[in-house]
Amino acid sequence: MKSMKNAFLTYRQAQLCAPQVIKVSDIPFEVLEEGDILLKILRATTCGTDLKTFKRGGHPKMLGVPLAGQEGVAFGHEFCGQIESCGSSVTNFKVGDFVAVANSSPCGQCKFCARGEHSLCPDLKFINGAYGQYLKIPARFVKTSLYKLNSADEIAFASLAEPLACVLHAVRKMQIQAQERVLVLGTGPMSFLFMQVLKHYKCYVTLVGRQESKLNFAQTCGADAVVNFSSELYTNMTTSPQDNYDVVVEAIGLPEMWQQAVNLVRRGGRVCLYGGCARGTTVDFMTERLHYDAIELKGVFHYSPSDFVMALEWLRQNKIDSAVYLNHIRGLDDLENIFMARDDASASASALKFVIDPWLF
Numbered sequence: 001m002k003s004m005k006n007a008f009l010t011y012r013q014a015q016l017c018a019p020q021v022i023k024v025s026d027i028p029f030e031v032l033e034e035g036d037i038l039l040k041i042l043r044a045t046t047c048g049t050d051l052k053t054f055k056r057g058g059h060p061k062m063l064g065v066p067l068a069g070q071e072g073v074a075f076g077h078e079f080c081g082q083i084e085s086c087g088s089s090v091t092n093f094k095v096g097d098f099v100a101v102a103n104s105s106p107c108g109q110c111k112f113c114a115r116g117e118h119s120l121c122p123d124l125k126f127i128n129g130a131y132g133q134y135l136k137i138p139a140r141f142v143k144t145s146l147y148k149l150n151s152a153d154e155i156a157f158a159s160l161a162e163p164l165a166c167v168l169h170a171v172r173k174m175q176i177q178a179q180e181r182v183l184v185l186g187t188g189p190m191s192f193l194f195m196q197v198l199k200h201y202k203c204y205v206t207l208v209g210r211q212e213s214k215l216n217f218a219q220t221c222g223a224d225a226v227v228n229f230s231s232e233l234y235t236n237m238t239t240s241p242q243d244n245y246d247v248v249v250e251a252i253g254l255p256e257m258w259q260q261a262v263n264l265v266r267r268g269g270r271v272c273l274y275g276g277c278a279r280g281t282t283v284d285f286m287t288e289r290l291h292y293d294a295i296e297l298k299g300v301f302h303y304s305p306s307d308f309v310m311a312l313e314w315l316r317q318n319k320i321d322s323a324v325y326l327n328h329i330r331g332l333d334d335l336e337n338i339f340m341a342r343d344d345a346s347a348s349a350s351a352l353k354f355v356i357d358p359w360l361f
């Protein structure tokens with residue numbers, strides 16, 4: 001189905017053109033096939049994954065960066081909006097519906113999907129293009145990855161369903177129990193989400209970070225304790241055997257921190273390797289430590305559709321304080337400054353994420 005409007009107009013989209021280069025371009029509307037939907041994007045949020053993709057030049061699973069001479073690629077993966085038009089065979093959604101979009105679509109047919117391990121699906125497809133005014137949602141995503149919102153009000157927080165789904169998935173995989181002592185490495189938005197979710201599980205949560213202002217902010221947001229990486233306390237924690245933390249979550253994505261996480265967990269504890277490291281990196285672990293101290297290492301990535309549903313529900317029920325991620329609203333033209341940390345708010349402890357309103361000029 002092709003409307004007259006689609007044939008003649010263009011929309012604004014921020015594209016990643018090379019590592020550390022974002023350009024906002026006018027993009028022609030694509031023709032909708034019968035199962036597709038055209039989404040008017042109302043809100044997107046920035047995320048640590050986008051920052052890494054911007055800096056490192058691509059993401060091993062989600063997005064490749066164009067080579068020299070090629071055009072830019074659609075960028076951004078946390079978003080929600082309103083349905084602008086539907087292909088002729090779409091029956092479960094209608095024009096005007098407000099929806100959240102999960103950024104991946106598992107095949108639903110392979111042995112991994114059958115086991116509920118959707119993030120391992122060999123045919124897991126990703127959608128990018130949150131940083132734009134419109135996006136064509138392909139038929140497969142319409143079937144697997146679109147979630148109707150109850151009202152326009154939910155647009156304010158629905159883009160957080162994606163990162164929250166990742167955290168809920170990790171917490172589920174780690175089989176976190178009430179009262180456990182959890183050490184979270186990092187003070188990015190994901191660490192704050194971990195902290196808020198873990199507090200729900202009645203865990204005792206300690207955050208480790210570098211920026212004193214962020215650590216203070218973490219305490220006002222519910223962290224039971226904070227430790228600075230440059231403190232003597234942290235040095236002691238890494239050099240003398242620890243029996244304090246049942247679980248250590250690495251939410252930074254640096255090989256040296258993956259290694260450090262093993263030193264920080266108690267004997268018999270679990271390490272959640274959550275932060276994705278740069279492609280091709282490797283780590284060394286002391287075999288003695290892993291074997292005799294019975295340390296469990298668990299790699300976790302992404303989420304299953306059920307985690308996304310749960311995340312939306314948590315947001316609706318205000319189980320986490322979503323307001324702390326939604327303080328700073330910017331337009332498409334501000335993205336490069338945000339990722340280069342040139343935005344005025346970048347230094348602020350409360351700038352965990354930026355909300356992108358593609359209609360803001």
Ligand SMILES: [Zn+2]
Nearest residue numbers: 107110113121
């Ligand atoms: Zn599959």
Ligand SMILES: [Zn+2]
Nearest residue numbers: 047049078163
């Ligand atoms: Zn994200």
